[in-house]
Amino acid sequence: MSALGLIRSGTPQGARPFERFLLTAQAWAGLPAALAAEPSLALLGLWAEPGTVHAAFLDEASHAVLLASAPAEGGRYAALSPARPGAIRFERAIRDLWGLSAEGAVDDRPWLDHGRWPVAGPMSGNPAPRPGAEPPQPEFLPVEGEGIHQIPVGPIHAGVIEPGHFRFHIQGEVVVRLEARLGYKHKGTLGLMLGKTARAAAAFAARLSGDSTVAHGWAFAAAVEAALGLEVPPRAVALRAAMAELERIHNHLNDWGFVCNDAAFAFPHARCGFLREGVLRACADAFGHRLMMDRVLPGGVAPDIAPGGGQAILAALDAVEAEIPALLRVYESHASLQDRVVGTGFLDPVHAARFAAGGFVGRGSGRAFDARIAPGYAPYDLLAPAIAVEAGGDVDARVRVRVAELRTAIALVRRLLMTLPEGETLVPLPARAGEGAALVEGFRGECLHWLRLDEGGVIRAVFLRDPSWLQWPLLEAAIEGNIVADFPLCNKSFNCSYSGVDL
Amino acid sequence: MLWPRLVRALVSRPLTDPAGAAPAETVAALGERLATTARARLGRSLAIREVDSGSCNGCELEVNALQNVAYDLERFGLRFVASPRHADVLLVTGPACRNMAEAMERALACTPEPRWVVAAGDCAVDGGVFKGSYAVHGGVGAVLPVDLLIPGCPPSPAQLLEGLLALLEAEAAPRQK
Ligand code: SF4
Numbered sequence: 001m002s003a004l005g006l007i008r009s010g011t012p013q014g015a016r017p018f019e020r021f022l023l024t025a026q027a028w029a030g031l032p033a034a035l036a037a038e039p040s041l042a043l044l045g046l047w048a049e050p051g052t053v054h055a056a057f058l059d060e061a062s063h064a065v066l067l068a069s070a071p072a073e074g075g076r077y078a079a080l081s082p083a084r085p086g087a088i089r090f091e092r093a094i095r096d097l098w099g100l101s102a103e104g105a106v107d108d109r110p111w112l113d114h115g116r117w118p119v120a121g122p123m124s125g126n127p128a129p130r131p132g133a134e135p136p137q138p139e140f141l142p143v144e145g146e147g148i149h150q151i152p153v154g155p156i157h158a159g160v161i162e163p164g165h166f167r168f169h170i171q172g173e174v175v176v177r178l179e180a181r182l183g184y185k186h187k188g189t190l191g192l193m194l195g196k197t198a199r200a201a202a203a204f205a206a207r208l209s210g211d212s213t214v215a216h217g218w219a220f221a222a223a224v225e226a227a228l229g230l231e232v233p234p235r236a237v238a239l240r241a242a243m244a245e246l247e248r249i250h251n252h253l254n255d256w257g258f259v260c261n262d263a264a265f266a267f268p269h270a271r272c273g274f275l276r277e278g279v280l281r282a283c284a285d286a287f288g289h290r291l292m293m294d295r296v297l298p299g300g301v302a303p304d305i306a307p308g309g310g311q312a313i314l315a316a317l318d319a320v321e322a323e324i325p326a327l328l329r330v331y332e333s334h335a336s337l338q339d340r341v342v343g344t345g346f347l348d349p350v351h352a353a354r355f356a357a358g359g360f361v362g363r364g365s366g367r368a369f370d371a372r373i374a375p376g377y378a379p380y381d382l383l384a385p386a387i388a389v390e391a392g393g394d395v396d397a398r399v400r401v402r403v404a405e406l407r408t409a410i411a412l413v414r415r416l417l418m419t420l421p422e423g424e425t426l427v428p429l430p431a432r433a434g435e436g437a438a439l440v441e442g443f444r445g446e447c448l449h450w451l452r453l454d455e456g457g458v459i460r461a462v463f464l465r466d467p468s469w470l471q472w473p474l475l476e477a478a479i480e481g482n483i484v485a486d487f488p489l490c491n492k493s494f495n496c497s498y499s500g501v502d503l
Numbered sequence: 504m505l506w507p508r509l510v511r512a513l514v515s516r517p518l519t520d521p522a523g524a525a526p527a528e529t530v531a532a533l534g535e536r537l538a539t540t541a542r543a544r545l546g547r548s549l550a551i552r553e554v555d556s557g558s559c560n561g562c563e564l565e566v567n568a569l570q571n572v573a574y575d576l577e578r579f580g581l582r583f584v585a586s587p588r589h590a591d592v593l594l595v596t597g598p599a600c601r602n603m604a605e606a607m608e609r610a611l612a613c614t615p616e617p618r619w620v621v622a623a624g625d626c627a628v629d630g631g632v633f634k635g636s637y638a639v640h641g642g643v644g645a646v647l648p649v650d651l652l653i654p655g656c657p658p659s660p661a662q663l664l665e666g667l668l669a670l671l672e673a674e675a676a677p678r679q680k
Contacts, residue, residue: 114602116601116602116604116605117601117637117638118637119637122637122638127637155603155606156554156555156587156606156610158585158586159585160553160555160563160566160567160570160583161555161563162555162558162560162563163555163556163557163603163606183602184557184600184602184603184606185555185557185558185597185600185602185603186557186600186602186638187557187598187600187633187636187638187639188633188636188637188638188639189633189636191636191637192632192633192635192636203632204632207559207561207632208559209559209560210558210559210560210561210562210563210564210657211560211561211564213559213561254564254567270571270572273568273570273571273572273573274518274571274572274573276568276571277568277571277573280568284659290565290659291561291564291657293561293656497560498560499557499558499559499560502557
């Protein structure tokens with residue numbers, strides 16, 4: 001049976017808007033072979049709750065999303081990593097958090113658990129106390145060859161960036177293998193959300209990755225609303241999209257500047273930083289918070305946009321738009337800068353497709369996926385933004401996708417603010433049970449949230465999947481064969497979230 | 504053409520915001536903590552090393568924004584450095600994650616005295632929304648000796664600047680009383 005058929009043969013669980021099918025352990029065990037034969041079914045995420053494993057898939061042909069689950073009998077389930085390399089880190093995280101092991105897994109080293117928590121399997125339902133043993137030394141994949149040496153970097157890095165460890169294996173100046181070890185920022189976010197009402201738990205979704213606070217806040221709210229079968233007022237829908245596009249704009253500006261800065265080109269960095277500051281101040285005027293944190297809530301948006309806020313935003317965006325052509329000229333016309341970005345950090349479109357990489361990482365390597373278009377959600381169904389896709393796969397291609405998106409996002413915000421519907425922005429949440437999921441396109445890619453509420457409207461199961469899960473492993477592929485000095489540039493061109501995947 | 508540009512630069516407003524003032528109370532409290540010898544050694548400038556002990560990265564965004572041209576930090580004698588060995592201030596953001604505790608302690612051990620530890624952001628102050636999790640110790644103070652708290656989620660660049668200026672003032676002012 002095809003993988004799609006295998007999943008659909010399970011029992012529907014009534015999840016909205018993407019159905020979840022409960023498979024027998026035996027049917028699930030057939031998935032790895034079926035997936036291997038069906039490359040068009042992309043794995044979006046893999047997670048668990050005590051005794052059960054869940055997966056989210058995207059049918060690349062129809063852009064339909066579907067979820068599959070199976071009981072993990074005896075704490076074990078069949079690994080999907082032999083067929084989907086993107087599953088590797090999820091399987092490692094599932095063992096660390098829920099105590100379930102993936103049979104036949106490609107990699108069974110710990111991931112989030114560094115041996116420093118007071119318990120093992122904190123989400124497993126019966127966490128085992130772990131008396132203060134010495135944390136184990138991490139193991140890295142071996143490299144063989146003449147003159148290979150290692151460079152350990154982090155967890156604390158030289159710039160103002162998030163902590164994580166990078167282990168480089170180097171031959172001369174060339175990177176033979178990079179392996180990231182993350183998990184330093186694990187905060188137990190999912191565990192803290194359980195047992196809270198949807199409104200109270202929204203604060204954690206908004207803090208999964210601060211740079212994507214609007215996108216994750218929206219994905220969470222949309223999953224709650226889907227679970228409850230709740231419609232949000234049109235004004236709230238438009239404001240959510242305006243905030244999400246403003247978030248895209250400020251992040252794209254930031255990273256464009258930083259990529260140039262990492263190539264020792266400070267001028268675009270200074271200008272992008274200044275323009276971005278203007279956008280953030282306008283956001284503060286309009287929404288009362290520079291990053292617009294905690295503004296998207298289950299049930300709508302609060303507070304409403306302030307009087308005069310729209311003008312402040314439009315003025316800031318005019319300034320950005322006016323300067324993009326000049327900045328682009330500077331970016332394109334300096335050979336020293338182009339020399340650093342063109343051809344650097346090449347991500348093979350084959351890898352991008354195998355990992356179902358979203359956002360500008362995928363779109364910079366020819367994968368034309370954007371959750372705003374398909375599966376799609378309001379208000380983008382009416383706005384239909386153009387998708388920018390580049391085939392180059394290098395740092396330059398990722399920058400170009402982002403510059404194109406800057407322009408599209410500015411046009412979207414203008415349209416949204418000029419046609420803002422009147423009316424309320426927040427409706428109360430009915431207390432009822434339900435299961436929902438949502439896919440919302442943040443600046444980095446699609447944010448996938450899934451949750452189940454009980455009759456009292458309290459969260460019983462939840463997973464928040466940042467797009468970086470499927471992008472981080474590709475950074476390791478993109479840096480291979482590059483010189484060590486180009487790593488900051490490659491890293492910045494991916495700009496994966498540490499907090500988003502450390503949970 | 505150079506001339507039109509020069510003329511435009513002469514008549515246009517500077518990009519940089521005017522400087523704010525540090526809150527007197529905070530300055531006095533910080534002054535109390537600082538020995539005279541330390542004051543002599545730190546002078547009126549501070550090298551800052553940012554350490555993220557597990558933030559959501561919202562605080563990093565604002566620390567980064569603080570370095571843009573609108574704030575122009577170096578006019579105050581404030582400057583971010585790449586190593587704790589070159590730092591007078593550890594500016595710590597995020598709750599103290601258990602997986603980061605050893606790295607935080609090592610960063611402190613590398614920072615020469617006299618030094619300040621600043622906990623920036625609600626998470627760094629007391630763990631914020633993450634307090635009580637199995638994965639965090641609490642605020643930064645649970646792992647490092649903290650001199651100054653800057654609340655906010657995240658604190659805005661202006662609030663961060665106000666805190667850092669208070670440190671500078673504390674170094675400059677003769678000890679209160
Ligand atoms: S204080 Fe707020 S912005 Fe800063 S790390 Fe904590 S949650 Fe993020």
